[in-house]
Amino acid sequence: MRVSDVGEFGLIDRLSKLLPRSQQDLLVGVGDDVAVLRSPEGRHLLLTSDAQVEGVHFLKERTSAEEIGRKLVAVNVSDIASKGGQPRHLLVSLVLPPEIEVGWVEGLYTGIRRDAELYGLDVAGGNVASSPDRLVVDAFLMGDVAPEFLVQRSGARPGDIVCMTGCLGDAAAGLLLLVNTGLEVARDHAEVVRAALVTPTARLREGQVIAAERGATAMMDISDGLLSDLGHLSRASSVGARLWADLLPISDAARAVARLSGRDPVEWALSGGEDYELLFSAPPDRAAAVAKSVRNATGTPVTVVGEVRPTEEGVVVVREGAEFSLSAEGWDHFRR
Amino acid sequence: MRVSDVGEFGLIDRLSKLLPRSQQDLLVGVGDDVAVLRSPEGRHLLLTSDAQVEGVHFLKERTSAEEIGRKLVAVNVSDIASKGGQPRHLLVSLVLPPEIEVGWVEGLYTGIRRDAELYGLDVAGGNVASSPDRLVVDAFLMGDVAPEFLVQRSGARPGDIVCMTGCLGDAAAGLLLLVNTGLEVARDHAEVVRAALVTPTARLREGQVIAAERGATAMMDISDGLLSDLGHLSRASSVGARLWADLLPISDAARAVARLSGRDPVEWALSGGEDYELLFSAPPDRAAAVAKSVRNATGTPVTVVGEVRPTEEGVVVVREGAEFSLSAEGWDHFRR
Numbered sequence: 001m002r003v004s005d006v007g008e009f010g011l012i013d014r015l016s017k018l019l020p021r022s023q024q025d026l027l028v029g030v031g032d033d034v035a036v037l038r039s040p041e042g043r044h045l046l047l048t049s050d051a052q053v054e055g056v057h058f059l060k061e062r063t064s065a066e067e068i069g070r071k072l073v074a075v076n077v078s079d080i081a082s083k084g085g086q087p088r089h090l091l092v093s094l095v096l097p098p099e100i101e102v103g104w105v106e107g108l109y110t111g112i113r114r115d116a117e118l119y120g121l122d123v124a125g126g127n128v129a130s131s132p133d134r135l136v137v138d139a140f141l142m143g144d145v146a147p148e149f150l151v152q153r154s155g156a157r158p159g160d161i162v163c164m165t166g167c168l169g170d171a172a173a174g175l176l177l178l179v180n181t182g183l184e185v186a187r188d189h190a191e192v193v194r195a196a197l198v199t200p201t202a203r204l205r206e207g208q209v210i211a212a213e214r215g216a217t218a219m220m221d222i223s224d225g226l227l228s229d230l231g232h233l234s235r236a237s238s239v240g241a242r243l244w245a246d247l248l249p250i251s252d253a254a255r256a257v258a259r260l261s262g263r264d265p266v267e268w269a270l271s272g273g274e275d276y277e278l279l280f281s282a283p284p285d286r287a288a289a290v291a292k293s294v295r296n297a298t299g300t301p302v303t304v305v306g307e308v309r310p311t312e313e314g315v316v317v318v319r320e321g322a323e324f325s326l327s328a329e330g331w332d333h334f335r336r
Numbered sequence: 337m338r339v340s341d342v343g344e345f346g347l348i349d350r351l352s353k354l355l356p357r358s359q360q361d362l363l364v365g366v367g368d369d370v371a372v373l374r375s376p377e378g379r380h381l382l383l384t385s386d387a388q389v390e391g392v393h394f395l396k397e398r399t400s401a402e403e404i405g406r407k408l409v410a411v412n413v414s415d416i417a418s419k420g421g422q423p424r425h426l427l428v429s430l431v432l433p434p435e436i437e438v439g440w441v442e443g444l445y446t447g448i449r450r451d452a453e454l455y456g457l458d459v460a461g462g463n464v465a466s467s468p469d470r471l472v473v474d475a476f477l478m479g480d481v482a483p484e485f486l487v488q489r490s491g492a493r494p495g496d497i498v499c500m501t502g503c504l505g506d507a508a509a510g511l512l513l514l515v516n517t518g519l520e521v522a523r524d525h526a527e528v529v530r531a532a533l534v535t536p537t538a539r540l541r542e543g544q545v546i547a548a549e550r551g552a553t554a555m556m557d558i559s560d561g562l563l564s565d566l567g568h569l570s571r572a573s574s575v576g577a578r579l580w581a582d583l584l585p586i587s588d589a590a591r592a593v594a595r596l597s598g599r600d601p602v603e604w605a606l607s608g609g610e611d612y613e614l615l616f617s618a619p620p621d622r623a624a625a626v627a628k629s630v631r632n633a634t635g636t637p638v639t640v641v642g643e644v645r646p647t648e649e650g651v652v653v654v655r656e657g658a659e660f661s662l663s664a665e666g667w668d669h670f671r672r
Contacts, residue, residue: 003441004434008464011441018445019459026425026460035460037425041377049429049463049476056466089362089373093385093429093474098340105339105347109354123355124362124371127385128344130392133470138429140385140476 009232032153032236033079033220036145043144048079051138058198060135062178065104067198068137069111075223076141077119077202078276082221083152084211085145087119087204092126095136108137119204149211156218156237156281162306163287165206165278165294167249168226169265170196172272173257183260189253200276207278209297215286222279225271229279230306231315237281240313243306245270246320266319281308345568364488368572369415369556372486379480384415387474394534396471398514401440403534404473405447411559412477413455413538414612418557419488420547421481423455423540428462431472444473455540485547492554492573492617498642499623501542501614501630503585504562505601506532508608509593519596525589536612543614545633551622558615561607565615566642567651573617576649579642581606582656602655617644 003011016030027044028036037045052058052075058068073090080087092112096105116123121141156162174197177183177190185193203221210216218237222229227243234241248269258265282290291302309316317324339347352366363380364372373381386408388394394404409426416423428448432441452459457477492498510533513519513526521529539557546552554573558565563579570577584605594601618626627638645652653660 001438002435003432003438006438008466011438011464014438014442015445018442019449020453026458028461030459030461032461033463035425035427037460045478047425047427047460047476047478049427049461049474051429051431051463051465051474053431053465053467055468089371089383091371091383091385091476093387093476095387095389095431095472095474096339099338102337102339102342102347102350106350106354109351113355117356122362123366124373124383125364125366125368125385127369127387128347129387129389130344131389131470131472132391134467136431136467136472136474138385138387138431138472138474140383140427140429142381142383142478 028152034083036083036150044147044150046080046083046085046143046145048076049138049140050075050079051136054135059178063198065107066111066114069108070115070199072137072139073112073115073119074200074202075276076139077204078221078223080141080143081202081204081207082219082278083145084149084207084219085143086208087121087141087143089124089142090116090121091124091140093138093140094126094128095131095138096128097131097133097135100135119202145211151211151216151219151280153218153220153233153236156233156239156308158239158308158310159283160217160281160308161284161287161304162230162241162243162279162281162308163291163302163304164222165203165300165302167251168275168277169250169254169268169272171200171274172268173254174198176257176261176263180261185257185260189256192251192253193257197274200274202276203278203300205298206294206300209294210278210280210290213290213293215282215290216280217282219278219280222275222277223273225273226275226279227270227315227317233279234315238311240309240311241306241315242309243315243317245317247303247305249301249303270317368489370419372419380483380486382416382419382421382479382481383476384412385474385476386411386415387472390471395514399534401443402447402450405444406451406535408473408475409448409451409455410536410538411612412475413540414557414559416477416479417538417540417543418555418614419481420485420543420555421479422544423457423477423479425460425478426452426457427460427476429474429476430462430464431467431474432464433467433469433471436471455538481547487547487552487555487616489554489556489569489572492569492575492644494575494644494646495619496553496617496644497620497623497640498566498577498579498615498617498644499627499638499640500558501539501636501638503587504611504613505586505590505604505608507536507610508604509590510534512593512597512599516597521593521596525592528587528589529593533610536610538612539614539636541634542630542636545630546614546616546626549626549629551618551626552616553618555614555616558611558613559609561609562611562615563606563653569615569617570651574647576645576647577642577651578645579651579653581653583639583641585637585639606653
């Protein structure tokens with residue numbers, strides 16, 4: 001049996017069974033993108049890790065080193081943001097072919113520094129190892145959060161509504177343009193979707209505002225695709241959910257690229273992946289206040305995209321009046 | 337200019353110049369294997385990272401998955417040990433080809449669990465990414481240390497003596513046997529040197545005892561090779577050093593493999609790499625007490641291997657009466 005047969009999440013399930021029960025100070029462990037450690041005094045510690053692999057997450061000939069460095073920071077910050085936390089210290093673990101240009105690695109660090117400053121964290125160290133061929137840039141990020149502001153994945157309750165920041169599908173549109181360079185897209189649209197893919201913005205301030213409002217019952221970032229990540233949130237909370245596909249926020253740019261390439265923008269929004277928006281649930285009487293605070297503090301729109309339902313209903317997508325009951329599978333890194 | 341032209345440490349020097357001055361709570365940052373963070377209350381936090389790359393650090397057909405998992409933990413623990421600290425939480429970042437067997441990854445985790453229990457840390461989470469081909473197992477380890485016990489690299493002073501735990505050269509002998517399988521070595525010797533290479537032991541308790549004795553002025557682990565790492569320690573402390581090559585502790589097993597293969601065991605001891613012993617400096621009137629405490633608490637021998645000298649003398653190796661003034665280069669991961 002190969003990893004491609006069980007998929008990423010099947011693999012993680014199996015591996016977590018091999019580990020001993022967690023220590024007492026580990027509030028959240030294997031299976032979440034962020035480990036949460038209870039600290040004896042003050043703030044909880046948040047630990048996360050995310051790698052960018054050449055040929056999988058980036059193409060060296062289509063993306064600059066600086067962009068890859070910026071994205072490495074942003075995708076890790078997005079995980080800390082999803083817990084309402086503040087990123088603090090980054091370790092960068094490089095696996096480099098010896099013949100790589102020093103200037104390329106310096107460009108990578110220029111990008112890392114740029115986004116590190118943007119999000120208020122420092123680069124504390126890391127490691128350099130050599131690779132015979134493939135380039136991997138891996139990072140580990142430590143952050144923290146006040147215990148009363150921590151939002152976990154597991155608190156969604158039937159009756160809550162499901163909200164998200166920003167919009168979906170831009171990164172998927174950007175990926176299509178990166179590969180299919182012949183497509184004639186308006187320049188401003190091309191720039192929007194390319195930037196969403198290669199230099200995503202972590203919704204850090206938004207996550208902190210959502211957490212500080214104390215209205216959200218569960219939160220995570222949308223990295224694998226909305227449907228897949230709503231599936232994770234639903235399982236962690238032991239609930240079902242209904243997603244209203246016709247309400248999904250999709251940018252004009254993504255719609256334009258979809259139209260020109262004959263793709264379905266709603267499909268991108270549901271399972272394109274790499275959106276790095278925040279998905280959260282909140283009771284109806286709190287959601288509007290949370291959304292307003294986010295808009296006021298950051299300018300980022302918040303959209304209602306669904307509702308939390310009892311677990312036996314599963315995750316259902318409602319589109320143009322029809323209901324689709326789906327096993328939540330978005331971007332699973334291994335399945336064929 | 338390529339990374340192979342400047343080497344690992346030349347690259348790290350360049351990258352550190354691209355980063356802003358460290359934040360106030362960062363006591364030790366880029367350039368050390370371990371970042372040290374001042375914590376407002378209580379213990380300092382220690383952060384480190386070390387990757388194992390297929391074809392560079394292990395050969396999948398010569399080393400079991402469990403051994404690779406054990407080594408991944410041990411090499412990271414060795415860094416925490418070098419600061420006198422206690423490892424706490426590990427994140428495992430896997431970069432896996434989809435066609436890899438699930439059983440192999442489960443074996444890796446079995447090894448990770450085994451050494452995690454040995455050193456008293458937990459696996460808090462991590463990340464799984466896919467790779468088109470090459471397998472990389474990366475890890476991030478967080479630990480802590482009481483501020484009064486922290487031993488840095490920078491405190492060695494002329495007049496101190498240089499000591500180390502355990503012995504050198506076994507891993508280099510083990511690597512020779514792993515590649516040159518035809519060599520007829522006594523079975524117990526072969527087992528000793530193979531184990532040193534594929535399942536090294538981090539000197540965790542030893543590091544803690546050295547730190548608690550408050551006698552060491554500087555400490556680090558010997559991972560790149562004694563000469564290279566003594567060079568790092570000397571530069572960090574702005575001192576020189578004399579190393580007495582004839583006193584280096586080399587096991588009977590390593591000597592036997594060297595004899596059979598026509599190699600120089602002292603060369604292995606100086607720059608073989610992957611020894612994972614602790615190297616430390618201490619004033620002469622404190623060194624004997626530290627050594628005795630380590631032996632009593634752990635059974636591990638401590639050997640005097642040199643002395644700290646003024647910086648203008650550089651790092652000198654004394655062997656059979658002759659002096660060699662060397663630029664400290666041990667196992668540099670990139671230089672041709």
